[in-house]
Amino acid sequence: MAKVIVKDSRFLSGITEIPSFKIGDLEFVFEADLSEKGRRVAEKELRETPERVKESLEELKRLLSQEEDLTWPNNDFFLIKYLRKCKFYPESAFQLLKKYFEIKVKNPEYFYDVDINYYIQIANLRIVDMMPRRDHKGRRIFVVRNLGKFDPNLYTMEQLFKGVAMMMEAVSLEPDTQVNGVVIVLDLKELALYHLKPLTPSFIRFGMKWCQDCIPLRLKGLHVINETSMIDATYAIIKNFLSEKLRNRIYFHGKDYEMIHEYIAPNCLPTEYGGTISLGDCPKVEELMEMYGDFIERCKKEMDVINSYGYKKDLTENTQL
8 A cells, every 4th residue: 555755844743645545446645735826826825934933932931931821832833733723923824723622621521542443334334435537626526415324323423423524634634635625525315314313512612612712724615405495494504604705605506517527527526516526436345444444543643643732721611512
């Protein structure tokens, strides 16, 4: 299996390589360096220049060092993704990092004690797939589908969220993804009423805050397909927790897959949505262990070190999410 070698130790856990993995003939490769196209986008959209990077990192570290009861990784590769999310405004990146660490100490059940074997089984459901190709704007594409395979009686929202959080941590390591962002295609074809029961207002509020205010990723579009009438009531609740910017990036397409192609080229989508990518049959757990095991193990190792940092005091008293 091919591997991308990272020549310097940019990862907190000290790992020096991230393995690629395959599904069928498609190879998923971790991209450790910012591409030339990504560099141009970063300079134009995020104000990123070598001088500003140096100045912003110094100021961000100064702000972090003054925050009481917070331990943080003094690692440029880790910190720069927060600066990119905030267009290299150190004070904004500082507030983002504070929220990132605060939400974890206030809600530990969603972030700690990850069982790799358990998440291999969740991966076997193939609910979330990352496409092997970026779109024309360099964004990572995720397809969420097969929701009928998710049984709320077998998997709790806490367990499912831990897997999502670990995936987002892994994705946020890629410089091009930090710069260009991610796009999600959400297929609700198999969604049933019982799937919505765990989506309490408190969990929705938590999830939306985490997505919008706490992670260093730019969500550039959410494309919903095969939605039904019962989604209207659910979305009426969810949109109250969304910023205007994010609401404007949500698109409902119904069964019109060709409409998605106006935003995402077919060569970046699975064949079932009029695309050209064949993801094949769902592999068995044993095959997933061979494909994903090394990758997930490395990601968990990195996440364990990240989780060792944060606030060392109880922030839950007299506070909300």
